[in-house]
Amino acid sequence: MATSAKSKGSRARTKGARRPVRAAARAVPRPDIHGRQAAIERAKLDWESTADALAELVCLLGGDGELMRTNRVVEDWSLGTVSGVLGKNAHTVLHPGCRNTRCSIAGFLKHALDEIRRGTRRQFELQDSIGARFVHLTVRPMRGRPTTGSERGDARAVLVVTDQSALHRARDELERLNSSLEDRVRARTQALADANRDLRNEIIRREQAEVALRGSRNELVALSEQLIGAQEGERKRIALELHDSVGQSLSAVKYTLERGMELLRQPRLGNPAAVFQLAVRRIQETAESIRSISMNLRPKILDDLGAASAVQWFCRDFAEIYPSMTVATELGVSDGQVPDRLATVVYRSVQELLNNVAKHSDAKHVAVKLAMDESRLFLEVRDNGVGFEKATPESRRHGSGLRNLRERAQMTGGQFSITLAPGRGTLAQLSWPLADVDRAVARVARV
Ligand SMILES: Nc1ncnc2c1ncn2[C@@H]1O[C@H](COP(=O)(O)OP(=O)(O)OP(=O)(O)O)[C@@H](O)[C@H]1O
Ligand SMILES: [Mg+2]
Ligand SMILES: [Zn+2]
Incomplete structure (x- = not known):
């Protein structure tokens, strides 16, 4: 192991003299004190070279956790120079500038050394990180040396720190x-x-x-x-x-x-x-x-007036015949806007629905509405009479007016519904989808 006394020059010079440990031991000359000294020196160098060749950081620790020896890895890891760290506390070297009173590494080292001092002969291990390095620390007592009562200056424990960053990564x-x-x-x-x-x-x-x-x-x-x-x-x-x-x-x-x-x-x-x-x-x-x-096949009035005006005329006529009822008409379309193929069905529906109002509803008021949006033509007749729900299944079956009306609507692609109007009375609604050509005609008719 490198010590503070060793310089690079002296290591280079002794390089050639390095031998296997056992060979070095055998080579010790017996009686000569100088020869023995030289052999010890060589063995020490061999050990240092071996320790320096390791990838792990290996340190000998004194009783207070101070570094007594270390290998070159301390320099490779930029923790200081081999000579510079000697005597320093192991935690201070491993964790430069650490102020954490609960630092796990400091705690681990203290605990391990305390135990070793007390005579424990087992090994202590910890995994932690030192800077960006992920390490495995092992502290074990020095072999063949009493853990207690040893001389001051003797190493107590060996600290081996293995860099496991690569493994971790x-x-x-x-x-x-x-x-x-x-x-x-x-x-x-x-x-x-x-x-x-x-x-x-x-x-x-x-x-x-x-x-x-x-x-x-x-x-x-x-x-x-x-x-x-x-x-x-x-x-x-x-x-x-x-x-x-x-x-x-x-x-x-x-x-x-x-x-x-x-x-x-x-x-x-x-x-x-x-x-x-x-x-x-x-x-x-x-x-x-x-x-x-x-006239029944195609009411002449449709040709004379156009659908909307024919509806208007019929409503006015109806109001004259039934003066006990008020008739409101709301015509949102002009004559030319109602497609020709729908003129008869619209007119016939108004006739049937208003005649039903007169015959069955007992209403005081009836409203007729003809309207159109981008996609459909709507017809609505609403009265405030007794309500369609009063109709018995018998009367519904018997009459043919609504059945014909529904059929006519379906035959012209439309839909028909008759319900109880909100409040009181009957609401009959019809609507027909408009073809592109209907819309085009309607646009022209509106101008
Ligand atoms: N506005 C309404 N208010 C109350 N009940 C109605 C109304 N319209 C229809 N009804 C009921 O629905 C039944 C069926 O009507 P529908 O028009 O099919 O037959 P009708 O009027 O009795 O006979 P027809 O129309 O064949 O002369 C009527 O008998 C009536 O009971
Ligand atoms: Mg009827
Ligand atoms: Zn620390």
Whole structure:
């Protein structure tokens, strides 16, 4: 071990003389005192070189923890010079400038030395850090030397400090890698779970879309059936109407005209002029019937006025017929804004709903509203009468007005609902989606 007395020069000179320990012991010349001295000197040098070659910091400690010898590692670790640290307290050297009264290293050294002084022969260990270095400290009593009662100046204990920073760093790095691996696994698991969930949602969404598609396909089938049924019904009604009114009237006219001709031939049987007058009246009645039939198919007023004005006109007419009721109209659309294909259904709905109010509601007030936004056309009829809930299942089944109205709405792509109005009375609502072309037409009509 290097001592304070040793200089680099003397170590260099003795280098060649270094030998294995046992060989050095054998080489000691026996009787010669100088030779013995030289052999001791050589053995000491060998030991110092060996100690200096260690990677650990090795120190011999005195009874008060003072450094008696140390190897070169003290310099490698920049704790001082080999000669400079001798005599200093081991804690002061290891922990330069430490003022911590509860310092674990100071406590450890004191405890170990106290124990050794008391005769304990075991080894004391501590793991701690000195600056940036992570170290393992071992204190063990000097071998072959009594721990108590030894002379002053004798070393009591050996302190070995092993730098485990590299090991620590490797362990830290391993832990970091481990945790980053765990993070990556966790992230990957999460990503997989997310993908799985998305996939499941997508499957559910598709299933729902499929169900909806099937539903709307069924609805479409039902609607076309309804449409065909409605057309069929309309045809039957027109046929019946033509048969009952026009057909019968024309038969009557034909018969009357034949009778008139007969009277012309045989004037004594009666006055042909009166019979012809009757025929003319019949023809007028027939013309009237035809007008009313065609009026039912598409109310003429729609062509004369446009949908909004026709609704306005109907409401005014209604108010005149039922003076016990006040009728409020709120028309948020102009004639040109109501798509042509919806004009009849709007007008017919107003007719049916107002007639229902008159027939069933006993209301004092009714409000009719026609409005439109970017996507839909709305019609609303609200009364303050007895309320739709009063309608018995029987009466609902019996009447065909609301059923027809609902069918018409559906056939034109709209929706219909009738509910108890908030407060009292009945609220009937219809709405139709507007196509792009409807919106374009509406924009032009507004200007
Ligand atoms: N505004 C209303 N207030 C209260 N009850 C109503 C109102 N509108 C309809 N109802 C009830 O709903 C039932 C069904 O109406 P719906 O228009 O279908 O048939 P109806 O008017 O009785 O006969 P139809 O319209 O075929 O001449 C009515 O009988 C009535 O009981
Ligand atoms: Mg009705
Ligand atoms: Zn300390």
